[in-house]
Amino acid sequence: MALSRQDVAKVGLLAKLALSGDDLDRMTGELSKIVGFVSQLEELDTAGVAPLAHPLDTQNVFRDDVPKPSLTTAEALQSAPRHDGSCFLVPAVLGESGAA
Amino acid sequence: MQPLELTAVDLVTAIRQGDISAVQVAEAFLNRIARADGAINAFLHVNRDAALTQAADIDARRKAGKPLGPLAGLPVAVKDALCTADQPTTCASKMLAGYRPPYDAHVVARLRQADAVLVGKTNMDEFAMGGSNENSAFGPVHNPWDLSRAPGGSSGGSAACVAADMAPVAIGSDTGGSIRQPAGLCGITGLKPTYGRVSRRGLVAFASSLDQIGPMARSAADAALIMETIAGHDPGDATSLTDEVPQYTSMLEKPLTGLRIGRVAEHFGPGLDPEVAHGVEEAFAAFKAAGATIHDVALPHAKYGIATYYIVAPCEASSNLARYDGAHYGHRAEPGKGHRAEPGKGHRAEPAAAFESPLVEMYCRSRAEGFGPEVKRRIMLGTYALSSGYYDAYYAKALRVRRLIRQDYLDAFGQVDLIGGPVSPTPAFPLGEKTNDPLAMYLVDMYTVGTNLAGIGGISFPCGFTKGGLPIGFQLQGPALSEPLLLRATDRYQRLTEWHRRRPQVTV
Numbered sequence: 001m002a003l004s005r006q007d008v009a010k011v012g013l014l015a016k017l018a019l020s021g022d023d024l025d026r027m028t029g030e031l032s033k034i035v036g037f038v039s040q041l042e043e044l045d046t047a048g049v050a051p052l053a054h055p056l057d058t059q060n061v062f063r064d065d066v067p068k069p070s071l072t073t074a075e076a077l078q079s080a081p082r083h084d085g086s087c088f089l090v091p092a093v094l095g096e097s098g099a100a
Numbered sequence: 101m102q103p104l105e106l107t108a109v110d111l112v113t114a115i116r117q118g119d120i121s122a123v124q125v126a127e128a129f130l131n132r133i134a135r136a137d138g139a140i141n142a143f144l145h146v147n148r149d150a151a152l153t154q155a156a157d158i159d160a161r162r163k164a165g166k167p168l169g170p171l172a173g174l175p176v177a178v179k180d181a182l183c184t185a186d187q188p189t190t191c192a193s194k195m196l197a198g199y200r201p202p203y204d205a206h207v208v209a210r211l212r213q214a215d216a217v218l219v220g221k222t223n224m225d226e227f228a229m230g231g232s233n234e235n236s237a238f239g240p241v242h243n244p245w246d247l248s249r250a251p252g253g254s255s256g257g258s259a260a261c262v263a264a265d266m267a268p269v270a271i272g273s274d275t276g277g278s279i280r281q282p283a284g285l286c287g288i289t290g291l292k293p294t295y296g297r298v299s300r301r302g303l304v305a306f307a308s309s310l311d312q313i314g315p316m317a318r319s320a321a322d323a324a325l326i327m328e329t330i331a332g333h334d335p336g337d338a339t340s341l342t343d344e345v346p347q348y349t350s351m352l353e354k355p356l357t358g359l360r361i362g363r364v365a366e367h368f369g370p371g372l373d374p375e376v377a378h379g380v381e382e383a384f385a386a387f388k389a390a391g392a393t394i395h396d397v398a399l400p401h402a403k404y405g406i407a408t409y410y411i412v413a414p415c416e417a418s419s420n421l422a423r424y425d426g427a428h429y430g431h432r433a434e435p436g437k438g439h440r441a442e443p444g445k446g447h448r449a450e451p452a453a454a455f456e457s458p459l460v461e462m463y464c465r466s467r468a469e470g471f472g473p474e475v476k477r478r479i480m481l482g483t484y485a486l487s488s489g490y491y492d493a494y495y496a497k498a499l500r501v502r503r504l505i506r507q508d509y510l511d512a513f514g515q516v517d518l519i520g521g522p523v524s525p526t527p528a529f530p531l532g533e534k535t536n537d538p539l540a541m542y543l544v545d546m547y548t549v550g551t552n553l554a555g556i557g558g559i560s561f562p563c564g565f566t567k568g569g570l571p572i573g574f575q576l577q578g579p580a581l582s583e584p585l586l587l588r589a590t591d592r593y594q595r596l597t598e599w600h601r602r603r604p605q606v607t608v
Contacts (some may be wrong), residue, residue, distance in 0.1 A: 055555020
């Protein structure tokens with residue numbers, strides 16, 4: 001199963017990874033090879049087999065709703081690349097300007 | 101008394117009895133790290149001052165007759181994938197260089213409560229993705245048995261530091277073999293507990309339905325000691341099991357008479373190194389001599405394990421690693437500078453991608469700069485497999501095969517108590533051998549991924565050495581919550597053999 005360079009560029013945008021031209025060339029080859037390998041699963045008939053997303057027979061797990069302190073603002077911001085003491089600062093969400 | 105030569109069990113006893121102080125023990129291991137780690141690179145951070153302070157406090161409390169925890173004074177190294185509030189936590193990634201978490205992982209908190217002395221954070225493949233430790237952003241770990249070879253991965257630093265006597269025990273994590281494979285390649289004992297036996301809270305998430313924390317030690321008895329502290333329910337991890345934690349150390353005495361061990365013919369197929377095959381067969385013979393019986397069992401879907409794993413794990417990783425956005429913590433690209441290629445690597449300009457906004461551009465560039473090649477590859481693979489039009493063909497298909505793989509184990513454990521076999525197809529391979537072939541690297545996990553896909557337990561330990569002096573690993577897999585049996589079987593083997601006592605000669 002071969003991926004095209006365009007496929008890889010599209011996935012890069014979905015994955016929020018800026019890819020250089022060389023990245024695209026290399027990944028197109030590597031991902032095609034890996035996808036080709038994992039496609040061997042097609043040979044197995046899995047009709048009637050339910051998907052297993054999790055090894056435990058999981059059900060909703062509930063705990064008592066007990067109030068307790070959360071992280072302080074200072075703790076939450078301690079590793080932020082940019083902040084103003086109360087908020088995370090990021091570049092403009094809309095439009096072109098206003099990079100933080 | 102030479103602390104470096106004592107087992108964890110003996111160290112804890114000696115400190116409690118006052119035969120040796122916690123400070124003496126901490127100094128011995130910290131000095132060993134200072135001497136040996138330049139050649140091995142097992143540690144990303146050494147917690148020297150805090151460890152000595154903690155050890156002095158334990159000695160003072162002991163002298164004052166105050167109560168001490170069950171691991172009082174025992175040095176423990178922790179994989180850098182577990183959050184530590186007082187030490188950096190980087191997952192060996194530029195993305196998290198210098199990051200300090202606001203809280204301790206549950207396992208780290210348990211170790212502190214037990215009065216273990218946390219000596220440092222160990223090197224690993226970036227975000228635990230890899231089988232050789234070469235994907236670390238901070239340089240590879242060197243195998244103490246041959247410094248030109250890989251220690252395995254992803255918990256390569258944890259394995260190497262125990263093998264080279266820089267810590268008596270270490271904590272690792274295992275998503276597809278990342279405890280068992282490096283333990284096997286470095287000649288130590290590593291336990292991957294049943295999914296949910298040990299809380300994952302504060303373990304930086306890679307693939308959440310597969311990740312599990314476990315001990316890496318010189319023996320099963322030492323691993324059992326650590327399990328008594330780290331296993332158990334944590335309300336902070338909804339997938340952690342509520343089953344009572346057994347007294348693992350007191351369950352080692354029963355002989356193996358009547359134990360049924362399965363042998364899977366497919367484990368001995370093409371690709372298995374002949375010296376590894378020989379060592380593994382010798383171990384089966386030793387178990388037989390100890391009273392176990394060996395039976396042929398089939399795991400018909402095991403051959404699909406790697407393909408299934410390399411869909412499921414990247415899919416979960418692509419979701420988990422979406423949190424690294426350059427906004428809340430971790431690396432952020434400088435505005436306006438763009439995604440700069442390293443000079444001299446022949447990157448050519450690409451027409452600027454149409455980013456939706458300055459914010460999205462910051463996301464994309466921060467992630468491009470912060471993540472290394474293998475992490476990007478897996479994020480891309482997972483994103484592709486989950487994307488519209490491909491979800492059913494890849495992710496949903498892999499989940500169906502995952503059920504077949506688990507059912508194989510359930511069927512096999514109807515006939516035998518444990519399944520034995522190789523950990524890895526080869527002994528430790530040279531650094532650089534597989535770095536240009538991602539698929540070749542993935543195949544080193546062929547014997548270990550099934551355990552994680554099925555959510556069961558597995559242990560690996562040394563069962564011989566190659567003519568070239570490299571350790572050969574043996575793996576036992578057992579049903580859910582079979583840790584007491586996995587540890588007991590390994591302990592009985594280690595009472596009959598000496599392989600686990602061998603030490604590499606590290607020239608420092």
